[in-house]
Amino acid sequence: MAVWALGLNHTTAPLDLRGRFAFALDQLTPTLHSLRGSFAPSRHPDVEAAIISTCNRTEIYCAADHAALDHTVGWLAESGGVSPSLLRSHAYTLEGDHAARHAFRVASGLDSMVLGEAQILGQMKDAVRAAENAGALGSTLNQLFQRSFAVAKEVRTATEIGAHSISMAAASVRLASQLFEDLKQTRVLFVGAGEMIDLAATHFAARSPKSIVIANRTLERGEKLASRFGGEAMRLADLPARLAEFDIVVSCTASTLPLIGLGAVERALKQRRHRPMFMVDLAVPRDIEPEVKALSDVYLYTVDDLAQVVQQGQAQRQAAVAQAEVIIDAGVQSFMHWLGQRGTVPLIQQLNAQTDAWRAAELARAKKLLARGEDLDAVLDALSRGLTQKMLHGAMAELHAGDAAAREQTAQTIARLFLRKER
Template sequence: MSVWALGLNHTTAPLDLRGRFAFALDQIAPTLQSLRSSFPSSRHPQVEAAIISTCNRTEIYCASEQIALDHTFGWLAESGGVAPTLLRSHAYTLHDDEAARHVFRVASGLDSMVLGEAQILGQMKDAVRAAENVGALGTTLNQLFQRSFAVAKEVRTATEIGAHSISMAAAAVRLAGQLFEDLRKTRVLFVGAGEMIDLAVTHFAAKEPKSIAIANRTLERGEKLATRFGGEAMRLADLPARLAEFDIVVSCTASTLPIIGLGAVERALKARKHRPIFMVDLAVPRDIEPEVKALEDVYLYTVDDLAHVVQQGQANRQAAVAQAEVIIDAGVQSFMHWLGQRSTVPLIQQLNAQADEWRAAEMARARKLLAKGESVDAVLEAMSRGLTQKMMHGAMAELHSGDAASREQTAQTISRLFLRKER
């Protein structure tokens, strides 16, 4: 059994290209079905698969008897509508121990834009559940991910990898504080109501802004989040008309197209008499048209723009990284040992089946002898002798076949297997 992975992340691909391969959580199941059905059943039966898709990465993990990286590449390029050559220039491929090491590092927060951040672990668990629900996660990938979660827990328990972590939301607050002298006088609009927005609202609410509003496609969900922070909820459709009311806009939805356009921002600036607007687009694909960044009096930051802020203090965590890598190394070795053992499972099953067949045959023979009146001792003697002869027949035959070199090798193997007490 082999494991392989391919993906692109914030270090290998620009934001707009990552957006072409972003899958919302509710898209994972049909996407996995499409991927698995694309493999030729004759060459790759029952391919296991999982997809991790966040604002910083999209990664595909597969397991099968044979690695099929080229096929997986072709499928992903087609799904994103880009040329395979373009995808290859921004993607990475990994297999077996390299794939295991990578997923362990991702789960532990070592491969994130925010070193040591914990959010990726929850996103990975969501992705694994989605794969399980659609029947795409077999024994091998299940072991890989469960072990990655265990390694991540050990890393966080045994090291200080996340002690000085600065989240995207905290970075956004820091930048907003550089633009506005007093955040308590600002009105803040959050677009979306998912996990990232929840985190962002928590950080901004701690600064006690003048008002908080949540714009969401589903009003009920927006109201639920707004109520927690004493804010108001509004429909997403009302956003263009009310955009001018807000000094800070933070957006992160699962929309495949921008929901805040250049024209809407221009009209808002005019209504504000060009008072500045601080905008943060945490979505992949983008929620805010990139042309907005060129407008005067607009300060627009994307997830990639925030990278410089979140990297501050990274030096304080480098010692913890070294400790984490040792834990990950041990996890990789353990997984590869397990994976290697998996290759012997069919042989073990065949040996057990053969032993059961011999046992059943000798039991049937013993019952017949007992029915004929043979003594119990004689029957037990015959049964034990019969089992011993069946078990030793193959080994004895090998010892008498082949050339001298092969017989010597066979003798050493048989000695190791059958004469352990004499070693």
């Protein structure tokens, strides 16, 4: 069984290219069906697949009898509307133990922009559930991911990998406090109501801003989140008219097109008489048009812009990284051993079927003899001899076949299999 992975992340691809390959959670089922359906059934029957898509990465994991990296690259390139050569220049392809090690490192937070962050583990679990619900997750990928979750748990228990991590939400608050002298005097707008906005709102709420407003396409969901912070909810459609009210805007939705355009921000700045606005776009693809960054009174940060801030404290985590890599190596070796054993499963099944057939034939013969009144001991003796002769027939035939060197090798193998001493 072959395992392979294809991906691009914050270190290999720019934000706008990553945006072309971002899949919302509710898109994963049809996307997985499309991917699996693109493989030739004769060459790659029952391909297992899972897709992890976050603001910092999109990764495809597959398992089948034979690896098909070129085909996977071609499918993903077509889905994003780019050439395979362009995708390859910004992507990484991994097979076997390299793919397993990567999955384990991702789950453990070692491959994240925020070293040691725990959010990716939940995102991976969501992706695995989506693959399972889509019928795309077989025993091989299930083992890969379940083992990656176990390794991630051990890494967090046995090391201090996450002790000094700074999340993007915390980094946003830190940057905002550099622009505004007192965050208690600011009005904050959050666009979206997902996990990332929940995290960001929690960090900003701790600084007690003057007001918190949640803008969301579904008002009920926005109200539910806003109530936790004593805030207000509004419809997404009302955002352009009210944008000028807010000093800080943090956006993270699953929209495929920008929700906040250059014109809307220009009008808001005019109403604000050019008082500065701090904006954070945590979405991939972008929620805020990139041209907004050029406005003199706007301080716009994307997920890539936050990289330098969140990397602070990385030096203190290097010892924990070394410990984590040891745990991951052990996990990879264990998975590859399991994967290697999977290759013998068809042979084991054939052996069991063959011995069952022999047993059934000898048992039927013994029953006929007993029905005719044959002596019980003689029938049992014939039964046992018939079974052993059938089991040894192939080995005996091989001992008399081939040249001297082949017979010697066969003899050693048969001795190892049939003349093992009981311990």
